[in-house]
Amino acid sequence: MRKEKLRIAFIGCGQFCRSFVPLFKAHPAVEYVAACDKFRERAEDFRETYGMARVFDSFEDAITSDEVNSIAIFSQRDTHGRMAIEALKAGKHVYSAVPMALKIEEILEIVRLVRETGLTYMMGETGVYRPAAIFCRKKFASGEMGDMVYAEAQYNHDMKRLYHVFQYTEGDTWRKMAGLPPLFYPTHSTSMVLSAANTFATKVSAAGFRDKVDPDIFGAGMNYWDNPFSNSAMLLHLANGGAARISENRRIAWHFPETYISSFYGTRASYECSLLQHSYVKMDEKGFVEYTDVSDELNPVELTKHKSEPDYIKKAVNGAWGGGEAPIQAIGRLPKGFAGLGTGHAGTHQFMVDDFCQAYASGWLSPTNAWKAAQYNLPGLVAHQSALEGGILMDVPDVGNPPADWKTLSPDRAENVASYDE
Ligand SMILES: NC(=O)c1ccc[n+]([C@@H]2O[C@H](COP(=O)([O-])OP(=O)(O)OC[C@H]3O[C@@H](n4cnc5c(N)ncnc54)[C@H](O)[C@@H]3O)[C@@H](O)[C@H]2O)c1
Numbered sequence: 001m002r003k004e005k006l007r008i009a010f011i012g013c014g015q016f017c018r019s020f021v022p023l024f025k026a027h028p029a030v031e032y033v034a035a036c037d038k039f040r041e042r043a044e045d046f047r048e049t050y051g052m053a054r055v056f057d058s059f060e061d062a063i064t065s066d067e068v069n070s071i072a073i074f075s076q077r078d079t080h081g082r083m084a085i086e087a088l089k090a091g092k093h094v095y096s097a098v099p100m101a102l103k104i105e106e107i108l109e110i111v112r113l114v115r116e117t118g119l120t121y122m123m124g125e126t127g128v129y130r131p132a133a134i135f136c137r138k139k140f141a142s143g144e145m146g147d148m149v150y151a152e153a154q155y156n157h158d159m160k161r162l163y164h165v166f167q168y169t170e171g172d173t174w175r176k177m178a179g180l181p182p183l184f185y186p187t188h189s190t191s192m193v194l195s196a197a198n199t200f201a202t203k204v205s206a207a208g209f210r211d212k213v214d215p216d217i218f219g220a221g222m223n224y225w226d227n228p229f230s231n232s233a234m235l236l237h238l239a240n241g242g243a244a245r246i247s248e249n250r251r252i253a254w255h256f257p258e259t260y261i262s263s264f265y266g267t268r269a270s271y272e273c274s275l276l277q278h279s280y281v282k283m284d285e286k287g288f289v290e291y292t293d294v295s296d297e298l299n300p301v302e303l304t305k306h307k308s309e310p311d312y313i314k315k316a317v318n319g320a321w322g323g324g325e326a327p328i329q330a331i332g333r334l335p336k337g338f339a340g341l342g343t344g345h346a347g348t349h350q351f352m353v354d355d356f357c358q359a360y361a362s363g364w365l366s367p368t369n370a371w372k373a374a375q376y377n378l379p380g381l382v383a384h385q386s387a388l389e390g391g392i393l394m395d396v397p398d399v400g401n402p403p404a405d406w407k408t409l410s411p412d413r414a415e416n417v418a419s420y421d422e
Helices: 021-026 040-050 059-063 077-089 104-117 131-141 164-178 187-197 301-305 312-316 349-362 370-388
Strands: 006-011 030-036 070-073 093-097 121-124 148-156 201-210 229-238 243-249 259-266 269-274 277-283 289-293
Touching: 006 021, 006 059, 006 349, 021 030, 021 040, 021 349, 030 040, 030 059, 059 077, 070 077, 077 093, 077 104, 104 370, 121 349, 121 370, 131 187, 131 259, 131 269, 131 277, 148 187, 187 229, 187 243, 187 259, 187 370, 201 370, 229 370, 243 370
Parallel strands: 006 030, 006 070, 070 093, 093 121, 148 243
Antiparallel strands: 148 259, 201 229, 229 243, 259 269, 269 277, 277 289
16 A cells, blocks of 8 residues: 555646546545646646646656656647656656557557556546446456457547537647547547456457548648548457457547447347447347346436436437436445536546546556556557558557556456545
8 A cells, every 4th residue: 555645746737637636636545736737827727726736837847846746647649658658757657548649659668667667557548437338347257248259339429519629729720630540549449348358459450431521630631640531440359259349430420329339249148239228138048038128227327317208319319418427337435525526428537536546545556557558549559550551450569467466456346445534
């Protein structure tokens, strides 16, 4: 157990970070929070709004300061890899928003540094904590589903209504950032399937949809990556002998649910989701199947409350009542101080913050530690290249395992490992 409490500097006081500072501040393992942004006025605003201890002039100042022992990275997608590496080299623990990094070498370097230093690293990945991932993971781990055969997951995130999130920081050049290859941000989908099946991808092939609706965002010279694809799909060959299809769609006529497992098939039982209907089908010894509707366990409590209303589906597919927890999520293990502080992305925010703090305090690996995060992120980086080359089959780098004596926190635990005075 680590005795010292967390002293965190937040890098990137933008839109997403706002949902997290109050949670970190309220966590009993945290005693100090500081702010840092390229736009100083944003960091000053955070300091005033959330009562943060101070503002750092730069990322470099934050990671070299003795006042902090941890860095929480909430800057844009293309900065995470470099910042995590520099922070780990400076001896700081790291919480990073997704993705882990956009370059294979950076991911491998983060894994190497975590192994070498023993510092806590966690990628704040919502997918692992989503109800369908929890359900499939528990059923699969119990042995009830048999061997994992095939799964499908996707992140359908049509950007039409959301391009403004890039404009907030990127200004007039926002299109350059918005054209990120969808497969460079695959962890919402991959994490659900790979954590449920407790496996990783060994090979991948992919196909991309050459965009026709936003030619000023996708295409050669339009974005930092010369990326032509607004939607992409990849087929993962898994180490357990199964396969998975993962789709990352950014211009597709779909809003909610946005990140979900649509199927997870085993040799003895299977899960399927269609819109808001979650089904579990189990086969008995004689080959007859038993059907269970598990929708009320997996859909957010708020959503289920409205299910008999006439316009329920109409509102739900536009995101109504979708942000909060579902009964399957173990909110009982969260700190009491989180009550009423809000959450997001299907009730996952509070779990991510708690698990980083638990991992730090206990010294255990977080559920989305460097090895797991690498396994969730790497397939997409390789798959984008496959799509550019007509779908050739490519190897996914193998990051191996953490040291055998380094225990890992289960995201599904009902109890905490580290305890604090609350
Ligand atoms: N579901 C999810 O997990 C989810 C959802 C939204 C965003 N995100 C991730 O969160 C991150 C932030 O997204 P956002 O929408 O808040 O972006 P944003 O543009 O609103 O905020 C990013 C902030 O980082 C600051 N910044 C950039 N470089 C910096 C540096 N060197 N030093 C200090 N500050 C720096 C910017 O000035 C900006 O204020 C992104 O990487 C995104 O991938 C994840």
